[in-house]
Amino acid sequence: MPAHAPSVVFIGGGPRTAGVLERIAANRAGLFQGPLDIHVVEPYEPGSGRIWRYDQHPGLMLNSAAADVTMFTDASVACSGPAADGPGLAQWAAGVLDGSITDVPDFPAALREQLRNLTGATFPTRQLQSQYLEWFFRRAGAALGGDVTVHRTTAVAVEPAGGPASAASNGTGSNGTGRNGSAYGAGTHLVRLANGGTLRADVVVTALGHTDSQPDADSAAWSGFAARHAGFHAAPSYTTDVDYSALAPGQDVIVAGMGLAFVDLLVLLMEGRGGRFEETAGGGLRYRPSGREPRLWAGSRRGVPYHSKISASLPGEAAGNLRFFTAGAVDALLEQHAELDFHAHLWPLIAKEAGYGYYRELFTGSPGRVSTGWAGFSARFAELDWYSTAREALVAAAVPDPALRLDLEALDRPFAGKSLGGSADVQEAVARYIEQDLALRDSPDHPETMALFVALLKVYMDLGRLVPAERLNARSQQTVHGWWHGFFSFVDSGPPPRRLREMLALHQAGLLRFLGPGLSVEADESTGEFVAASAQTGFSVRAKAFIEARLPATSVVRSLNPLLASLHSAGLGSEQQLLTADGTHSTGKLLVSDRHELLDGQGRTGGRLFGVGPGTSGWGAGAFARPNTNAAPFRENDALARTVLGVAAGIVSAHPTSTRPTGQDTPAEPAAVGRP
Template identity: 55%
Template structure:
């Protein structure tokens, strides 16, 4: 299927839109402006492979920066089978039960004045402000061309700053942002949307020019879509988001085992897109993982199958529908992600990191060359996050501390994080050991403990209860101080330390442990989801295997087996769900575009973690390690920083800084392209000619 074009008007637009809705493509028309004698000012083009939030943010940054950097005609192709702006993950067509794990007040897609970037700021509403504007009519097109349903209207009316909105409501906000961005584009810019998938890139129409910077002045490259259409592109941006991956390692073994024994294996995937009907009512199901994918699974299998929750005697109870399976869930930690925090700071205002600073990082580079994450960076990051925690504890809850914040902070600044002096200072100043921050205990709260089967379940349930009391009661605002401290160093690490400055092992640690730890502490589910989890546990619908859980198979009886090393208790079941997203990156990707780029030598996987290698300007590196000047990539599957799609308002968030820089790089490179002499006739590659002939035959019937 093709798409709709912005910037085409009148009868042509109506006919073109009708053809595209029928799955037909008309050839792309280029606008040509007369330039200097003997040359033609060619319309430049950008292809965005992926149309989700990150692509929409890039489109907005292209719009904001274009007046200062590029004056020629520009066509932007947005290619995504899902609606532009929302994309796959945030599309409207999904379960109305699935929610964001961010509050409505903490979501924006606008590069506001807090963002430290070269491009101009563009103020705009956060999600909750947008909803209010839709309701009062100040944002007249907020509901979109197709309107809303009763459920979305109720969500708009009920949304509050502290609400956790559904992904369906978020889709309206993102689609409105995309439409507003396109409407704000000045004359000479056309945006064309293709409800299609990019499958390959043909550099300058000839295979021998792969990766050649010199070929960039010879004319546009070509992007091949799944329908066979070829789009011209002077620059290409991969904004693919989370892509599917071919089963590998343990997952491949589980898939093979299930096929041989007639068992059920659900591999890593976006939960909403999984066929969960294979999990039969009343059956036992092993679940590997207790992160956000597990929360989605829980919602869809219980409330999604007709179950409900009710308050009874001061606590939540689950009322089953009779169509649910029983889940046996475990993970390395054995506990779910920590709940999102409710409440406000009571003490001193947050401040910028004091220890992970440009000067500190420069000194480390001078001393060591490439940086070791554990040795060089984590002690500074831990100290900054702890400083934010203790600042709130001392200034917001002085009765729980001794000696005062000024004295403590002065001494704290002079001691190393992993030192007896720091431990002694905290012990002298914070009387209750429960108030002392220990990152290792925070990461693995049940480590080193032994249980029987019942004890393991009780320990996990008690941990969840304690976490809710600590983070959702509003009385322990030091946890919010820690949240903000970790968020700050997460962004600061990406700002100060390029991936190439790290050792190979450290790049793997950042992509693995650090991102996982940050998500576990700062990016967990809303508190009400953990209350629902406890209600399901009390109802016997969800059973906890405990920490240190591993999963295997039993060839003798064709079952999967889950066992916790903390208890030794084993559970067997005919079904296993791996509740997580596929590994992001190039290695093992099932995405046809990524696979074709790798096969052509235009992209390479990082040998440390398998992600797509990009340089500091987000240019893809080819197999020889050279940046491909016209091919960029952003997102979780790359070695670049700033993979988020949106962020908190007024937070100078990394995704906004990086997206602005990328937009300026793209526009500057387009402005630098030489206009080629106008050819006597179009030059087609054999592949492009075949695709255009096929499209013409389809159109003519």
């Protein structure tokens, strides 16, 4: 490595870092053709990282079909860098089988069988996905000409290269050139590693993905309660990393949360303990228990699981571009209002967009279910506000079946305002809801549900591109990170339909019972039991075990990740704070600028420190996406890659005769090779 090569250190080597590396390679010729010294710090296998690592229960699956997974920034992505076509997961699997893709390890028989059985409609295992992600990482590294060194350890601290006293000088911005003991001036940092090594970094990019946090006050209290009374409590965590061995066969367990973490929990505590599912003659499933399973009592705010992924195609009129939630509409709002409110200004446009997509498919794909033509309906629909009696009357006149009229509020809270009189009513109501969800989404009979999915996905991907975060009021920024993300995930990011059929089979086997909506959990010191109840259900359940089935809330301040803790304690990074009418609230996310620069509590940049991913205040979500959807994470990856290359060019331009040392101060471990 030439002595003058700028060094870039990525902290976290999962799919998000892989995506940025690919974009650096794609953009490099046009922005910075000099050498780079790139380091990736990742304790797990690079490419898959912790969340998608191979070493998980083989029954855990993606909640996306293989045809909906790609890591490549295709031509649909509105970015400054060049498109890079490449195989999505389904095409990659076919290429491995036919020998056109050879740079993969030898797969064990079980994975080979999965490759042979994979189709675009298959929901692949996380083990198979791990191999695609690790292949993509190796490919991105190779495209950078061997400039990438992987360190299989953890980053524990970041500090200015000149010591703490120089931290203030780092406020000069991404291209600061003051001296702090580094050949490349202010902004250069030392990255301390858990193995005792140190990396000197001209640019640091944190891409940490989902990290663990110390329990909040309620979770900590419940853990203390369980310890005092010889009970069991699992605080929010990545499900597969929790030890559930203390749960006894047949033991009652209260579960709060019915999202994707709950789905994983069912796999681990049912099939993971030796049970199995059998197909029935009617197309359903029957569960054969091993006798080692506990009995789960599950509830949540909504009281139902996430909606099933959808298998229907779209026979109706092609969707095209968004019509109401557009750049022009948002710009008009920005001209009228100094600050935008999500519910008052943006949600009516989003709801109308979702409704337009839904009804377009209903009218053009299933014309026998409506009483008028699409041309006349759509023209009148376009003139009306979503929340207007005229719009409601238009739909009522054109859609005879009330069940086919889109009600987004009822979709969000299916049991709102309903009284469920006791356990038997709750069991029947939730089981019927799951059956209806499968009828709507896991059959070809209701393609309008797929159209709704597509419309919401397009809005979700475009929100950050169209709406400047700084123009949203603080309450709305909370709403975006909270309610909107939760609603989108509930409708669009649910499990494969088989998982819902498995829930019904477990319910019929008596191993899964439902607690209903509005779940509350308390601890009874007199009995040492957790008590779960809901005002809508009229019954309660007592148990010695309680699982919070969700990921830990993002929190820089309470983070268990040593690197995040270091950034916070050193003042190089801060937690996003929002000032609302009722006080200051934290999102828990690492505060970044629109260029992904880390910001301190006063909004100042820390000098060539960047952050990307779900733990940051940026808009984008996810690390991979559906092909041809102008995916937000790919747009972010490209922009960040171009920023990093621009910084590297600026560094070399400002110090053309530097004799700086190479980026690593201690020997690196060899780059990892993916393995099943």
